[in-house]
Amino acid sequence: MHSDCVQPFLFEHLDIRGALVSLDRSWRELAAGRSYPEAVLKLLGEMSAVTCLIAANLKQPGRMTFQLRGDGEVNLLVLDCDEQLRLRGMARGREAGVAGNPTARQLLGNGQLLLTLDAEGMRQPYQSLVPLEGDGIAAIFEHYLNLSEQQPTRLLLAADDRRAVGLLAQKLPDADRKDEDGWNRVMRLLDTLTPAEHLAHSPLDLLRRLFPEEDTRVFAPRPVSHHCPDDPEKIHAMLRGLGRAECDAILKDKGEIHVRDDICNRDYRFDAEALEAVFAAPGHRMH
Template sequence: MTDLPHTDFTQRFIFDDSDARGELVSLELSYAEVLAKHAYPEPVAQLLGELMAAAALLVGTMKFDGLLILQARSEGPIPLLMIECSSERDIRGLARYEAELIAPDASLSDLMPNGVLALTVDPTEGQRYQGIVDLHGKTLSECFTNYFVMSQQVGTKFWLNADGKRARGMLLQQLPADRIKDEDDRAESWRHTIALADTLKAEELLGLDNETILHRLYHEEEVRLFDAQSLRFHCSCSRERSGNALVSLGLHDAQNLAAEHGGKVEIDCQFCNQRYLFDAADIAQLFAGAGVDTPSGTRH
């Protein structure tokens, strides 16, 4: 097996004698990059890390070219958690929150009451897909497990943990009947696989390497661990995209917006805090179809 790619990667594994597969994820640098963009309270940082881990696990198990978007919305102190992860394994995320309403020991239901979880796959080619379920569960792990039970009808279970420094996750999923044909034996094998995984403590998932985790859980099983696949934090914002957003307003509204703000329009990326500035000359250039390759200025 090749050396692990730094600190941010997913790693697939498969059971040779039963119809199940799994995926493990570790995120450190990309998680730190997301948290560095905003002063998130600890409970927000934890949920954001868990959602990042879930997105990475899903991209690791899905075959598509494009973008996976996870959004958790609610009517509570955290109205929005959002993660985007591309098939190129670039990941970014953000949260909206009201710090004064967040208690340190708040549960998921306290932080995100009446919440919904939306999973969107936006392929480079083909039709956009979205699935939505209620945020029913004590943890995000339970919510994702429920999503697959309700929308995919595929035996799937998630374990997600984050502590502000590292985000980790594990996914187990049933495969079509192959090794085990008998329905009762197949169901019992799946229950056994899940029961062993449920003995994994949060501190073990956060602190142990993948080989140790799998040996700890399945030392009596034949498990193959595949090469790791790296991920990285990367924001897809650009001056060009920001300019396109201005163009979508129309020339008159874009000019008025600049006039109202001292002659310049500021467009901030919510994910990475990059700021793009457009003055009257930039706006005229945009609407003349000349683009914005020579900006008057950008700054963070």
């Protein structure tokens, strides 16, 4: 059983390509210690899965970041992933107001999906912004993919507190010529997949169960990991950017300087002694 991987595949006689993703340990590490309500955790898990599916197409070193911004109880979801499928992410909002089993759209309200792509060789990051369309994360990203790639795309996502999974299928230009009913047949089979079944099976097992009659070429799986290393120097540089006078003023007012790294779920705290060490670091010149 392959876990924490993206599994690409191709229906050779139908000209339909796709990929499955299974996030196990990587998803649990990303969600650890965050105490999100169940509905918010599900949103973040599904968005983690689709981010990996799309980032698997990165051909050169780079980073792909998706932000869902809305005016609802959850006003921000951020996921980013690099070409090595190293993933990190977070959610933010008025989580105390989340109750029951609301849809993604009910949680997010009206808003936008923003993609930022920063890859090697690009003069500046590429950005794409689309309005939120659809009731769930899958529908929102299907709308985005159909606009951006202009190929019919189907996306299925599921997540709980242990696992996040996804399946993407895309109709290629020669699909109708090879089998005029092939795409519709695949869609009907995908309609039979429940979230519980999706979460219960490995990518390869799911392919065999859903498409036993299709000639399926399976490519090498690509590993996924949660990657959010401790980077105190980034925080130190930010404090130096504020300047010693500003930092001293905060320290005097608050008793300490507290910096929150939301995406890595990490806190940095500086008392007078720690702040002195930051500004006395080699290579830093006092002004």
